[in-house]
Amino acid sequence: MDCKHAHSLMHDYLDNELAPDQILLLKEHFAICPTCKEHYDQLERTELMLFGTKTQHLEPISGFVTANIMASLPKKAKQRVWLQWVKNHPAITVAAMFFMVMFISALSFWNQDRDLMVKGPDLDKLIIEGDKVIVPKGLSVAGDLTVQNGQAEVYGEVNGNLTVIDGSMNLASTAHISGQVTKIDEAMSWLWYRITHLFSEVSYR
């Protein structure tokens, strides 16, 4: 092998692209040619120095962070952010939509119904005077009683929950209510009532 051939092989060797038998030939040449050996050593050291600079620490100007780069991008995709979020969180989105629909319908419902409404069993045995709903003494209502836009006066028994919506309640000392007594007079709590009841209804079905 002459020096010219050796020279081209040493670059291939540094590129890791030399076959083992050729590496052997190259090394044989190095053994008899100190000039090529020295040349190769210099190239190898050059390469090591180059690779060495890779680890050199380079500090970009402070604040050169991902957030800043992101902020510098055009805003055209901005409108799609919320849509993207919807795509990424389908369950939450459905829930949010559901609550929104609930909220709107519940609010309108709450605003619409200004008339007295009574819901429960044994309605015919209750005494209704104007907006006053009376559970007389000795009467036992066999279930939940709901009064909306009125005053509930209980002297007897309610074997269930008593709920008064947007009204007042008056429980006599003789009154006995086996379930929960709830008074709702704000749109938000009405909403909450609707939602919790809807869920319990759904879950019991």
Next chain:
Amino acid sequence: METRLALLARKGDQRAFAEIVELYKDKIFHLAYRMLNNRHEAEDVVQDTFLRVYKNLDRYDENQKFSTWIYRIGTNLCIDRLRKRKPTYSLDAEMNDQEGVDGYSILPSDDRTPESELLLSETQQLIRQAIESLPAKYKTVMVLRYLQDLSLQEISDVLDMPVTTIKTRVHRGREYLRKKLERKL
């Protein structure tokens, strides 16, 4: 994985794009800094690179490695800047093995502070200057090969040139740097 991020980003996923930025901003900064030897310009290149990537996500071919694509964009931006910098500078002028001209004087000075300069060893400074003095086409392959650790094949993909051309350039670049660094070797 980057390909997946790119596809997500294409659909408008900002978080995926932020992850791409996080993965590549330092790499592109190093590449640009070594190519241009100027912090501000390097940062501009990083910004421009991500801007181009962002705008061209639709054109990204997912069969291609994402790293190749982003390196290509970054490298081209650097080369453009080098070209604008020295329109009459002959790329091969210094490859004639006649080192009479000191290449450093015609290059724009970096905005390095004297303090940061002190942190670099004399050898490291010498290497930096040697790389800086390389003609653009050799500088590009040397930076990609040694500072970004790309293989010859990868460089060939990035620059869209035959591997044999890349090999020749690496060989010549190596010889050039060896000569520049001779007194340190």
